[in-house]
Amino acid sequence: MKKKLLLLATGGTIASLQGDMGLAPSMEPDELLSFVDKIPPLYQLDSKLLMNIDSTNMQPESWIIIAEAIRDHYAQYDGFVITHGTDTMAYTSAALSYLLQKGSKPIVLTGSQVPMSFEPTDAKRNLQDAIRFACEEINGVFVVFDGRVIQGTRAVKVKTKSYDAFESINHPYIGYVDGTQVTYPFEKPINDNQPLVCDTSLCTNVLVVKIYPGFHPDILDYPLHHHYKGVIIESFGSGGIPILGRNLLPKIEKLLDAGIAVVITTQCLEEGEDLHLYEVGRKIVEKSIIHTRNMNTEAIVAKLMWVLGKTHQPAEVKKMMETPIAYDRAER
Incomplete structure (x- = not known):
């Protein structure tokens, strides 16, 4: 036909x-x-x-x-x-x-x-x-x-x-x-x-931050909660966050305390993040961080805007972001 x-x-x-x-x-x-x-x-x-x-x-x-x-x-x-x-x-x-x-x-x-x-x-x-x-x-x-x-x-x-x-x-x-x-x-x-x-409800108040050697944590002291509902951090390798020298953990905790959804991904295209692998990742796993597994940044940005268009409740945002849709992420 x-x-x-x-x-x-x-x-x-x-x-x-x-x-x-x-x-x-x-x-x-x-x-x-x-x-x-x-x-x-x-x-x-x-x-x-x-x-x-x-x-x-x-x-x-x-x-x-x-x-x-x-x-x-x-x-x-x-x-x-x-x-x-x-x-x-x-x-x-x-x-x-x-x-x-x-x-x-x-x-x-x-x-x-x-x-x-x-x-x-x-x-x-x-x-x-x-x-x-x-x-x-x-x-x-x-x-x-x-x-x-x-x-x-x-x-x-x-x-x-x-x-x-x-x-x-x-x-x-x-x-x-x-x-x-x-x-x-x-x-x-x-x-x-x-x-x-x-369902076309979107919240576009999303920021992508790329970590690099020398990235200054004080950048995250900018009053992000006045402008953004979600922050996506592109970190290194399996998703580790710098914890020595320019320590990002306290700044990420402040974002979470302000009710901002924090998503961790990797700058590497292939294979995805695994925050449980190294100490620099495990220190952040204890927080209410959103895991992306092997999603790409393009999908993370679009999905976070779509999820935040429905809820700003941290637990619900995390649940929805970590639920696979349209084959966007590996379950394990």
């Missing part, structure tokens, strides 16, 4: 044209589709322009616009394709995984490293692959890029120019797209066929 798909365009490199000040998103979705080889037996495709921005300008409020557009058109279409800039695509794919849960249809994000109107370009293949995967009987949010299908909460941009810009971090690739063929390296995920749940 022919699938009915909706393309939602948001701008990005894929839609950019050369201007006096450099590349800027300018192409309409119908222009993008004019470059793509159609597969008439498989699908019928409609399109809608939501915004035409560089993804550097993508904001949480933009995530809500995208999510509500999918919600509003969910009954009319079998799948959705979102064209998006690459720089913040991983944040958006993670955010949509929380804003739009359950459901019975694929929501597929893609973009390109080179504009559609350039030659050569990766844009044609990526858009064709995304459209093809949106025809699959599968539910969830995915990134399709360079022939690879990545779970929405596991995509990370690791290269600035190369076509294979995205990798699936700490999670297997969902599948691969080659022309009209989709293959799954493991068993194809089961489509739960549940009603879509759209």
